[in-house]
Amino acid sequence: MASTTTRSKPGPRPAAPTAPDSSTQERLLVAAEQLFADQGFESVSLRHLTQAAGVNLAAVNYHFGSKDALIDAVIERFVTPVNQQRLENLDGLESAHGAGNPVPLRDILTAFFQPFLTRVHRSELSQRLFFKLMGRCMSDPGSRLPESTLPLFRAVAGRFAQALQLAVPHLPQEIIFWRLHFTFGVLAQTLMHNEAMEQITEGRAGKPSPDEILAHIIDYCAAGFAAPHSASDTKV
Amino acid sequence: MASTTTRSKPGPRPAAPTAPDSSTQERLLVAAEQLFADQGFESVSLRHLTQAAGVNLAAVNYHFGSKDALIDAVIERFVTPVNQQRLENLDGLESAHGAGNPVPLRDILTAFFQPFLTRVHRSELSQRLFFKLMGRCMSDPGSRLPESTLPLFRAVAGRFAQALQLAVPHLPQEIIFWRLHFTFGVLAQTLMHNEAMEQITEGRAGKPSPDEILAHIIDYCAAGFAAPHSASDTKV
DNA sequence: ATGTGTTTCAAACAGTCGTTTTAATGGCTT
DNA sequence: AAGCCATTAAAACGACTGTTTGAAACACAT
Known part of the structure; x- marks a missing residue:
């Protein structure tokens, strides 16, 4: 009987999102990426997940040892x-401008945002998925980031903060941290609710391409970052 | 016996976050606000919630009919x-500047952000709670907003978009929507993870007051909003 | 063929969830 | 006093959760 559509219930090997011959771990990771992206980590049960991956509960x-x-x-x-x-x-930007020399602000921000957008292209249609999964990582309760990723995250934050301090030397370091914080927020919002923007811009000019989105973000964040610091009247 | 500390287990009426004589609905709303804020909507069980409120399961x-x-x-x-x-x-801003006349961008943004910060003061220490609860509303899965609040939200979005169009007339409407979207992101990020910023700024000058936070946000978002629109090369 | 280690499978575990049920309260009018 | 209503109370319901179990199936070496 039926074998055309993607049934979710029975069968030893239902149409899976992965090549049916890939390893069980691979199949689980791919299915989990998909389901976590549009339902959240805690809302996806292991039964639903393993069923979608076509593997045993x-x-x-x-x-993996556990769901976590x-x-x-x-x-x-x-x-x-x-x-x-x-x-x-x-690294490329700093060596291109010479060590210790400032790198243009827009280039720094592009270096920060670009990996999201290009890495999306590897799996074609998973763009929306990737966006939402990333957004979820940045805003889920308790900043749900694995311990193993923290050192690299800290390195990224430190290096970019340092580069930014050279790019906008008129700002105190504290303000730079604040604005880095805000920039994370812009990114997370864009990643999570990008379909909301597709609705708004729908009548106009097709769907926004990743490059267009990137351009819009850079325009906004670069200007926000370079803004003059209105003196806080608490000091002096 | 014991009645000094805030026991959570037994007793007919354990020390509750509300006045012990307030109505059951009131106690539930107050306790729920607190627990939802720092644990998320789905992570708080009704048993935990009703216990904290000192009422029956x-x-x-x-x-209320259901947890939802x-x-x-x-x-x-x-x-x-x-x-x-x-x-x-x-309303106040527009009537002060005359109908149809543009309102300064920073004033519009302040009108948008300020209610968060002042409303916080009503319950003194609940500031952090309020921040996180609001952030959660804006970023939880499915944009978890009650139907009854949507008309008012749409009215706010429409009115502010209109005012912004007069304030930054050099921008097409589509860009204004994008930047309104980004501004939401800045707000949500600030509301949710403000304690992360407290850690960063700790060694320096005490805790950031709500007014300081507001000033930082306005600096960033106003500049981002007013930024020139780098021409998209898709058209023309 | 035999043994070894890894992987899959169906079934059950103990626990929690939101919700429902049924009985026991409390205050109020008639 | 009796009767009625809204509220509270304790207990159980069925459904779901992540996890564990012990046996079956497998690949691959000896």
């Missing part, structure tokens, strides 16, 4: 290359 | 006055 605990460990694996799987490429981008 | 379903209805009630309870004051602020 116990596979998660066997291969699977979540960490999913996050680390795409957070790490993003942060690595961020550092590579910044 | 069935009280939630009796007075309680969540909606909690959200609506403080979202509505915030949006009402936003409209009042904008």
Whole structure:
């Protein structure tokens, strides 16, 4: 009988999002990435997840130890290359402008945002998924980031803060941290609710391409970052 | 015996966060506000919630019908006055500058952000709570907003978009929507993870006051909003 | 063929969740 | 006093959660 559509219930090997011959771990990671992205980490049950992946219920605990460990694996799987490429981008910029010389603000921000947008292209249609999963990592309760990713995150924050301090030397370091914080917020909002923007811009000019989105973000954040610091009247 | 500390387990009426004589609905709303704020809507069980409020487990379903209805009630309870004051602020600004005349960008943004910060003062120490609860409303899965609040939200969005169009006439409407979107992100990030900023700024000058935070946000968002629009090369 | 280690499978575990139920209160009018 | 209503109370319901179990299936070496 039916074998055309993507049934979710029975069958030993229902149409899976992965190649049916890939390893169980791979299938779990891919299915988890998909489901976590549009339902959240806690809302996806292991039964739903393993069923979508076409593997046994116990596979998660066997291969990863626990659901939390699977979540960490999913996050680390795409957070790490993003942060690595961020550092590579910044390395290239700094060596191009000479060590100790300031790098233009827009270039720094582009180096920070770009890995999100290019890494999306590897799996074609998973763009929306990737966006939302990233946004979820940045805003889920308790800043749900695996321990193993924290050192790299700290390195990224430190390096970019340092580069920014050279780019906008008229700002005290504290203000730079605040604005880095705000910039994270712009990114998270864009990643999580980008479909809301698609609705707004729908009548106009098709869907916004990742490059367009990037341009809009850079315009906004670069201006916000370079803004003069209205003197706080608490001091002096 | 013991009645000094805040026991959470037994007793007919353990030390509750509300006046012990207030109504059951009131106690539930107050306790829910507190718990939802720092644990998230789905992570708080009704048993934990009713215990903290000092009421019976069935009280939630009796007075509100379901847990979801309680969540909606909690959200609506403080979202509505915030949006009402936003409209009042904008009314005041527009009548002060004359109908049809542009209102300064920073004033518009202040009118938008200020209700968050002043409304916080009503319950003294609940400032952090209020911040996080609001942030959660804006970023939880499915944009968890009660139906009853949507008309007011739409009115706020429309009115402010209109005012902004007069304030930054050099921008097409689509860009204004994008930047309104980004501004939401800055707000949500600030509301949710403000304690992260307290850690960063700790060694320096005490805690940031709400007014300082507001000043930082306005500096960033006003500049981002007024930024020139780098021409998108897709058209023309 | 035999043994070894890894992986899969169906089934059950103990626990929590939101909700419902039924009985026991309390205050109020008639 | 009796009767009625809204509220509270304790207990149980069924459904779901993540996790564990012990046996079956497998690949692959000896």
